Structures are given as structure tokens and as C-alpha cells.
Amino acid sequence: MRADGTGTSPAVPAGAPGGALMGGARTVLGLGREDRREHLRGLPSGLAIRLYSAMTHLRAFDERAVILQRQGVIGTYPTYFGEEAVQAASVLALEDRDWLFPTYRQTAVVTLRDCPSVVPLLLWRGHPGGWHDVMRYRVAPICIPVATNYPHAVGAAWGARLRHEGWVALAYGGDGSTSAGDFHEACNLAAVVQAPVIFLVTNNQWAISTPIVKQTRVPRLAEKAAAYGMPGVRVDSFDVFACYEVIQEAAERARRGGGPTLVEAVGYRLGPHGTADEPSVYRDPRADLLWAPMEPLGRTEAAVVEAGVAAPEQLLELRSRAFQELRDVGDRLGELPLPSVEELADSVHRDTPWPLRPERLYEPSWARLEQTPPWS
Amino acid sequence: MPEFKLPDLGEGITEGEVVEWRVQVGSAVDRDQVLLVIATDKATVEIPSPFQGRVDAILAAEGAVVHVGDPLLRVESGAAGEQPATAVAEAPAAPWAAPVAPRPSGTQSQPSMAAGAVPALPAVRRAARERGVGLESLLGSGPGGRVRMQDLQAAGRRVPLRGAHRVMAQRMAEAHRRVPQVTVVLECDMGPVEALVRSQPADPAGESGYSILGLAALAAVAGLRAEPLLNASFDEGLMELEYHDQIHLGIAVQAGDGLKVATLRDADSLAPGDLQRQLGRLIAAARAGTLGPSELAGSTFTISSAGRLGGLFATPIVNWPNLAVLGLHAIEERPVVRAGQVAVGRVANVSLSFDHRVIDGLTASAFLYQLADRLGHPEGLVR
Secondary structure, rough: OOOOOOOOOOOOOOOOOOOHHHOEEEEOOOOHHHHHHHHOOOOOHHHHHHHHHHHHHHHHHHHHHHHHHHHOOOOOOOOOOHHHHHHHHHHHOOOOOOOOEHHHHHHHHHHHHOOHHHHHHHHHHHOHHOOOHHHHHOOOOOOOOOOOHHHHHHHHHHHHHOOOOOOOEEEEEEEEHOOOOOHHHHHHHHHHHHOOOEEEEEHHHHHHHHHHHHHOOOOOHHHHHHHHHHHHHHEEEHHHHHHHHHHHHHHHHOOOOOOOOEEEOOOOOOOOOOOOOOOOHHHHHHHHHHHHHHOHHHHHHHHHHHOOOOOOHHHHHHHHHHHHHHHHHHHHHHHOOOOHHOOOOOOOOOOOOHOOOOOOOOOOOHHHHHHOOOOO | OOEEOOOOOOOOEEEEEEEEEEEOOEEEOEEEEEEEEOOOOHHHHHEEEEHHHHHHHEEOOOOOOOOOEEEEEEEEOOOOOOOOOOOOOOEEEEEOOOOOOOOHHHHHHOOOOOOOOOOHHHHHHHHHHHHHOOHHHHOOHHHHHOOOOHHHHHOOOOOOHHHHHHHHHHHHHHHHHHHOOEEEEEEEEHHHHHHHHHHHHOOOOOOOOOOOHHHHHHHHHHHHHHHHHHHHEEEEEOEEEEEEOOOEEEEEEEEOOOEEEEOOOOOHHOOHHHHHHHHHHHHHHHHHOOOOHHHHOOOOOEEEEOOHHHOOOOOOOOOOOOOOEEEEEEEEEEEEEEOOOEEEEEEEEEEEEEOOOOOHHHHHHHHHHHHHHHHOHHHOOOO
């Protein structure tokens, strides 16, 4: 349904709407050809391929999820098309002991920590099998109410600092989340207690249909960090190498006791907000065309080949393997039985209260509440 | 034979319109190949195939509204010995397709029929298709509920509304249901406006210059600047008025494929000449059917002009959620009294229908009187 990443040039496209919007954003792909090659060749062995491979996996997951939604196998799904670079970098730049606090747009990052892809897909199927093992992967359950995951990450990170455990926490969010009270409280507290936390805000300029200019009078979200007393960094969200660098620096600072960092990964939402969204109603489709060449997978591929870090055949192999894997996962998904209504209240309470016991779930709720409980 | 039903497309969507089929009966389909395009209340989406095989039957016609769970097509996965494709219900599964009376229960158990297909001879199927009648909507009088030609002839013709016609039906009903509206009408001397339109030198570049509608739009913009309430909308739930900083003029255009409201965005920030040009472009695009989604929505005030066929006066319906609609009616020669003398004037009625929940008659009348006054001195509008 859409290109799976076959860009021709790694550089920032000549016609790309960079300018003021991308101003001050860290870039690697935007360097001159020689500097870009030098940068990629200077990376630790195998890292460029691992980043590319992670992005490919994320793209394959996202594409498959959209197809499965259109076929009625899963429910509403928030696509992250175009955010593969920043998401892949966020996981690979951290250590496995570091904690991730995702929102609904990062349900696939747990698969980069070896959780099977079927698990987050089951989540979107409304299946209890969709809850990944939080303690094993050190990835918190996703938060759907915007910005509520920020305070969770701060609390966890503060705990790590008090116990000298040495890990850091990373919380994801979007441009819209910076207008929420939770964002403010989390940033403030994190800086006050110097919690080892990274606020990774992907500024794709659109909070569903609200453009960034109606969101804030501060066009560079990273500048908000100054008000809390922490560093704020901008990075090109389509540039996996720049994102990796910036997030790794933030993590090292946090580990050394340097406190939180606000990372603004700036770009553009290349797709819709989700599968039930129609962006052409509220934004000019011509802008989509302008930004399309920034698509990260194709540019990463071109840069890796240009630097001689990998051969095109090797990348093709990685790509087809990822897409085939997700296709197989999708086939299995539709065959898994849906949970029964009796399981609805499982894993909610330690001792399931009487009105929620399985045998009562078929009764209308008013009947359950009006009847006298058996112990009275 | 696998059948593909309209999946739940999320967020409370219960139905969608089949916009376009990308496959035909008999064509081979691959997995994930786009089968059709569906427009829901929220989005227009491509539906990829979960199967590989050959399309055996398409069960919902383009333009049909289908509900979640309704069958869309049947795919033959190529197993040997399978029944050859028989005539199936290709008639549109329209929203009104519920049977007018229960069909004899024997219908469903006929072993030779595909489940859900209505028995009828091919000639009857074809006639039904041509007349736009869904066989499901008929009570068959033949054996086993078979639909016969006379059943079809007794049924009358039903034509599903599509596209702009459907939007018009829904929006008019919505506006009429929600908005208690009142119309004020005024006689307006259009002589000066016509004189200005006539006096424009022919443009060598082919630009047509100011039109009567363009001048009326300029007068309306000036009036809306003076009375922002008419450019507002009303939130019934919160009992709040929402004032809009920009004036987006909705222009009702009668196009071949239905009534459309083209939106002239930011009309208040355009120079008069630019407003006229934009207006011309929008009307042409509306008639050609090339308006973009953003040009079909978002108006804050509407102008309805039927030109020479505008009648003595009419009561245009407020284009909810707008609060008012300006109507321009036919210009005719009528006797007018000027300084005690009867003279022949070029006169049109202008009307303003308004939402009486939040706009009083005085405000509406004042707007209309000022509009007539501005049209009496059109040179002030184009400066």
C-alpha cells in the first residue's frame, strides 16, 4: 500500500521544507557527503545495520497492522509511519536495563526488545494476550490518555536515582502532549529531583487535526526545557543516526547524575493520526507531498549503501525477511480465538469483587448492583 | 468459498459507502491487493484483500451504503469441483434494502442457491439492476419466493442518492431540524451594481471583472465585519456562541451533480479583485467537480444566488452550523418611487434567513439594510 523504503538519496532533499522548522535540529544525513560517510563508518561495528534492521521491522509491523485493521482483524490502530527512525534510535541508544514508557503510538517498540510481534498486535485486537511482560522487557504498559506516561517515567527514574540503580527512563510523547498539565508537572519534578529521565517529544506538527501553531506560541518545543532548568535538544526525527546520538548523550548525562533532558525530535506526520482519520479534511495534501521525500527508511538505506557499510542485497534481504515475518504473524493472528466475556474482569482485581464475577457478567449492570450481595 | 464482509473500521463506524471497486468479477486477486475503496463518516480508506484467488461475485455496487458485517465480495480460492459462478445478487445492497415483508422461509433452504441470494431469473435480475431495484427489497410471488417480472414492475423505481445529492439531503434535514429560522426580505435597487458590472472594460487577458455575485460577496464581507455575530456559530450543548476570526464564505453552487457549498476561505483578508478571482475559480471548480475537501467545508456564512431563476424571493435554509444565509433573487424591472415619481427600476429581492435562537430580527434587518445600501454604492466596495 505504500513504499517500503527505496529512497535514492540520503541527503536532506533539496525541496524539503526544512528551514526555520528544522532550524537547530541535529542532523547526520544532512551533512555533506564526505562527513556523512565518515560519521557512519565511525559508528560501532554493526550499529548502522542494527538501526536499519530495527527500522525495517517497525515499518513492516506498521504496514501489516494497517492492513489487518482494514481487514477487520484488529481494531482502530494509530499508525506511526515516518517515525521509525526516532523510535528505533530510542531503543537502541539505551541499555536493556533502561525503562521505556510508551504511548499508543509506540506499541511496537517492545518488539525491539525481543517481545514477539504478535503480542502488541493482539493488544489492538482487544485480546488479553496483548499485555507484554512489563518487568521482563522493562517497557511500561502503554498510556492512551495523552501525557500521563510522563509522570510515571519521572517517578520510576527518581526511584532509580534514590536506589543508585544506574538505569534511566525514557518517556515518549508528541507535540500535543506538551500542552498537558502532566507534561509540566513531570518536567518540573524531574529537574528538581534530577531524575535520570529523557522526555522524547516527537514534534510532527499535528495533534490529530490541531496544528502546532494552535498548540503553542513556542515553535521550538526544546526551548521549553529552559523554563524547567534542564537541557533541551532538537533533532531531525527522520534521521536515525542523529536521533541515536542525541538520545545516547541524554542517557549518559542522566546516568552520570546530570538529570533529565527534553529531546524534541522534529519532523512531520507523514501519515494520518490513525486508521479512522482523514487528514485531507484539515490539512493541505500538498504539504504531504513536500515532506514525503524525508521518509526515513529509504534515506537510511541510501546512506548505509553510500558509506559502504552494507551492500544493497544485504538490506533487501533484511527487508524481505521482516515483511514476510509480519505477514506470517498476521495470518496467525486472525486464527487465535477471541477471549470470552468471563475473562473481562480477569487481572483487574486481586480478589474479583462479587458483581464482576464471571457468572454475573451476563446480567445487566443495574441488576448486579441492585441485588443484595450474598454476604450481607 | 470465502466471503469478505465489511470489517469494523473502528471508532464507532457502522456503515460506509462503496466508492470504487478496484477488482472485477473474474479478476485474480493477490493477498493484500486493494479490493475497493470505502468512504465512512471519518475517512476514505482502501480495503486490502485477506485472500488470494479469483473474484467470484461482487455483492455491493458502487455507491451502495454497506453496514459492518455486510458481504462485499466472494472469492473463489481455486478448489477443484466447485460450483461454477452462478448469477448472484449484484444489485446494490442499499440502506433501504430491508425486505418490505418477510420472505417465505423456504427461500433460505433452497440447496441450489447461495446463502442470502434472492431467487430470480437472469432477465429479472438484469431488469432490476437497470432500474436500480435491490431484489432483496422485493416480496417474490413465484415458487419458493422467486422474484418475477411482475413483482419488479409493482415495486416502482428506487434510486439511491449519491455524493452531493446525499450530502444535500442530510444537511438540509439537519439544518431544518436544528435551526428555528426566520427570513427577512428587502427590495434592493440593483441598477448601480448592474451599471458597474457593465461599465468594466473588456480585459484583454480574458478576466471577466466583477460580477453581481462578487459585489454581493464584497458587501456581505463588509457587513459581517460590522456584525460578527452573523459570522459565528452556536454550540447548542454548551449554550455558547463561537465567534470566528476569519470569514469563510460558503457559496451555494448548483452543479450538474448536485447542490454544493464551495468555501471561499479568508474572504475578509482578500483584496476585492482577488476575492472576485477566487470566487470565479471556486464556482468553476464546483461545476467541474474538482473542489478539494477543504473547499467543501468550513464556511462561516453562506450566500445563495440563483441568478435569473432566483424567483421573487425564497427562504434559503440556513447552512448549519452557520447562523445565517444571504439569498440573492432575480433582478427584474419593477415600478419604483423616486422623489415622488414612479420610475422603472432594476430591482431584486435580497433575503437573510437566520437562526432565531441567537440572532434577533433587528440585527438581521440591520445587516440587510446596510447590504442594500452598500449595493447602492458599489464603487465603495471595489476600492
